[in-house]
Amino acid sequence: MLVxxxxxxSEFILIGFSAFPRLQLLFFLxxxxxxxxxxxxxxxxxxxxxxxxxxHTPMYLFLCALSVSEVLYxxxxxxxxxxxxxxxxxxxxxxxxxxxMFFSFTFGFTHSFLLTVMGYDRYVAICHPLRYNVLMSPxxxxxxxxxxxxxxxxxxxxxxxxxxxxxFCGPNEIHHFFCHVPPLLKLACGDDVSAVAQGVGLGCxxxxxxxxxxxxxxxxxxxxxxxxxxxxxxxxKAFSTCASHLTVVVVHYGFASVxxxxxxxxxxxxxxxxxxxxxxxxxxxxxxxxxxxxNKELKSAMKKTFLSKLLPQNS
Numbered sequence: 001m002l003v004x005x006x007x008x009x010s011e012f013i014l015i016g017f018s019a020f021p022r023l024q025l026l027f028f029l030x031x032x033x034x035x036x037x038x039x040x041x042x043x044x045x046x047x048x049x050x051x052x053x054x055x056h057t058p059m060y061l062f063l064c065a066l067s068v069s070e071v072l073y074x075x076x077x078x079x080x081x082x083x084x085x086x087x088x089x090x091x092x093x094x095x096x097x098x099x100x101m102f103f104s105f106t107f108g109f110t111h112s113f114l115l116t117v118m119g120y121d122r123y124v125a126i127c128h129p130l131r132y133n134v135l136m137s138p139x140x141x142x143x144x145x146x147x148x149x150x151x152x153x154x155x156x157x158x159x160x161x162x163x164x165x166x167x168f169c170g171p172n173e174i175h176h177f178f179c180h181v182p183p184l185l186k187l188a189c190g191d192d193v194s195a196v197a198q199g200v201g202l203g204c205x206x207x208x209x210x211x212x213x214x215x216x217x218x219x220x221x222x223x224x225x226x227x228x229x230x231x232x233x234x235x236x237k238a239f240s241t242c243a244s245h246l247t248v249v250v251v252h253y254g255f256a257s258v259x260x261x262x263x264x265x266x267x268x269x270x271x272x273x274x275x276x277x278x279x280x281x282x283x284x285x286x287x288x289x290x291x292x293x294x295n296k297e298l299k300s301a302m303k304k305t306f307l308s309k310l311l312p313q314n315s
Contacts, residue, residue: 009168012097012187014090016081016177017273028085034285035078041288042067044302052301058121058136059241060298063291065145066114069152070284073107076100077178077280084177097179102160104178104280109207110152112256115249116211117144122242123218127225155207162196163188177273178280212253219246244294248287255279 017027045067049060080100084090092100124135163181169189176183185197222242229235255278292299 009094009170009172011091011093011172012179013173014084014092014177014179015173015175015273016084016090018090019273024085028082031078031085031281032082034281035074035082038074038281038284038288039071041292042071045288045291045298048298048302048305051305055298055301058141059118059125061141062114062118062121062145063298065148066111066118067288069107069110069114069149070287073104073111074280074284076103076107081177081280092179097174097184098160098164101163101179101181101184102156104156104180105159106152106156108152108279109155110149112208112211112252113148113151114145115245115252116214117148118245119215119218119249120144122245123221125241126222126238151207155203158203159200162200166190166193166196175272176276178276180276183272208253208256215249240296244291244298247290247294251283251286251290255283 017024020027046064049055049064077100080092121136124132128135159181163184166185166188167190168184168187170187172187174180174183174187181200185193188196219242226235226238229238292302
């Protein structure tokens, strides 16, 4: 996974939120609470789906896979960020920086691919209900999940290999709270930097836009099918099965578009770090909340599985 680099740098310094020394303890407490809630929310979703047989369906299999990718994505970034907020020196080894980039891109793009698969699942369920069990067979679902993880791994490997083949001339200060591509490219030198920057940017944008367009296409067919349902109750019930997924998609791609499609121009380095909070901490924090509150079937299963144990009925 890691590649040899023609450079004498053995470590980088993560500047992170050092521009806000008085707020670092506040950031630590806020990020810690959000991270723990993210872990708890996703673990509750996985435990609920595992224990409730009525949720052993393709939609909730994909939701479990999404929760796993979210837990691993935050684990690749947030614990290190929390430690750096309390550390006097925020150094990260060269290999550790490459590893963090690989895993963050792998799990991040796996998340995007799984959201696309979930959109396809809703399309099949609403537009082709009679063929659902055939098209979304256990083997087919396993293949879709496996391909999502393989695609995420390929994106992580391509981005990390491209960036860490460059020569880093120094300084070794990364103006971000984790090893992200744009601040690392600013430390690189040589004739290949521009080509790598364009290649990585084009690859990431193409993958994200491709996923987004496939989801939009799925929902175009879904909306067309829903409006043909004669009863208002039938239309409401059909749309309710998509509400949580659609909300998460809007949040996920909304924040991603701010990062990858923002216009080039002068902006503060501190602003880049603050903007990074949206897709590394805030989006994973919101996702389990949205799925738990917007999905009535999952919400009732959580109440049945856990609240009944915590609050037993008095006989």
